[in-house]
Amino acid sequence: MEQATIDVQNSEFWNELCGSGLAHSLGIKEPTPENLASFDEAYLNIYPYLTNYLDCMQLEGRKVLEVGLGYGTLGQVLASKGCLYHGLDIALGPVEMLRYRLALLGQEPGDQVKQGSALEIPYESETFDYVYSIGCLHHTGDLEKCISEVYRVLAPGGKAVVMLYNRRSFRQLVVVPLGRLWYLLGLSDAAKRHDSFGERVRALYDTNSEGIAAPHTDYVSKKEVRRLFRRFSSTEIEVQNFDSYVFFKGKLIILRERLLNNIARVLGLDLYIVSTK
Numbered sequence: 001m002e003q004a005t006i007d008v009q010n011s012e013f014w015n016e017l018c019g020s021g022l023a024h025s026l027g028i029k030e031p032t033p034e035n036l037a038s039f040d041e042a043y044l045n046i047y048p049y050l051t052n053y054l055d056c057m058q059l060e061g062r063k064v065l066e067v068g069l070g071y072g073t074l075g076q077v078l079a080s081k082g083c084l085y086h087g088l089d090i091a092l093g094p095v096e097m098l099r100y101r102l103a104l105l106g107q108e109p110g111d112q113v114k115q116g117s118a119l120e121i122p123y124e125s126e127t128f129d130y131v132y133s134i135g136c137l138h139h140t141g142d143l144e145k146c147i148s149e150v151y152r153v154l155a156p157g158g159k160a161v162v163m164l165y166n167r168r169s170f171r172q173l174v175v176v177p178l179g180r181l182w183y184l185l186g187l188s189d190a191a192k193r194h195d196s197f198g199e200r201v202r203a204l205y206d207t208n209s210e211g212i213a214a215p216h217t218d219y220v221s222k223k224e225v226r227r228l229f230r231r232f233s234s235t236e237i238e239v240q241n242f243d244s245y246v247f248f249k250g251k252l253i254i255l256r257e258r259l260l261n262n263i264a265r266v267l268g269l270d271l272y273i274v275s276t277k
Contacts, residue, residue, distance in 0.1 A: 026038055092115055099113050119141075201217075
């Protein structure tokens with residue numbers, strides 16, 4: 001798929017806020033301050049390790065860019081820590097949500113939150129002390145260029161905190177191969193719902209309210225991460241997140257919460273990368 005096509009499809013797909021499924025499950029229909037607080041609490045309970053990548057940074061007074069805004073939980077947390085927050089998203093919906101959240105904090109959004117591409121970040125080189133991008137760059141269609149752009153806009157000594165999908169996760173190593181077999185045998189409903197198995201795999205990660213998979217998704221190993229972030233002076237990688245699993249027609253349930261501090265740290269879904277320029 002050509003990059004221009006991916007860009008257009010991403011702009012349309014991500015206009016429905018990432019996190020809308022969670023909001024629906026909570027009964028949230030309007031983004032009132034109370035509803036957003038409930039959403040944020042639920043979101044951070046699902047991803048409790050996320051705050052570790054905030055609390056260990058000295059954000060107050062620093063220029064911070066977030067790429068990929070979703071429902072705005074991370075952006076609001078960042079902005080509330082006294083940093084000079086800026087946000088960027090390819091879709092208008094998340095941009096409007098962040099502008100609204102900044103207004104709730106008593107901050108004037110101005111041009112701090114922009115609609116634009118991570119492939120051409122609309123800021124001068126060496127502008128930011130921190131760049132955060134959680135679950136965004138692997139959807140752009142050109143992961144290497146995105147990371148090069150993150151490197152460009154970081155000031156010397158600045159840090160990037162990036163989450164990418166793990167190619168060596170339990171899902172990729174076990175669930176996907178088994179799913180491929182069932183798909184090829186025509187024994188899976190997914191064979192009817194998706195045009196290709198690649199689309200089926202993308203749907204395991206991100207879908208909209210209609211069940212349509214994200215237009216593009218990359219998966220990377222730790223080795224690939226080190227290659228992609230080779231220009232940075234240092235790179236640390238942690239594995240996080242896991243699925244819940246149901247076996248034997250629902251009789252046995254393995255809850256992800258029980259796995260977050262053990263198997264998830266080895267075969268988890270996500271790679272959290274902290275790189276210093």
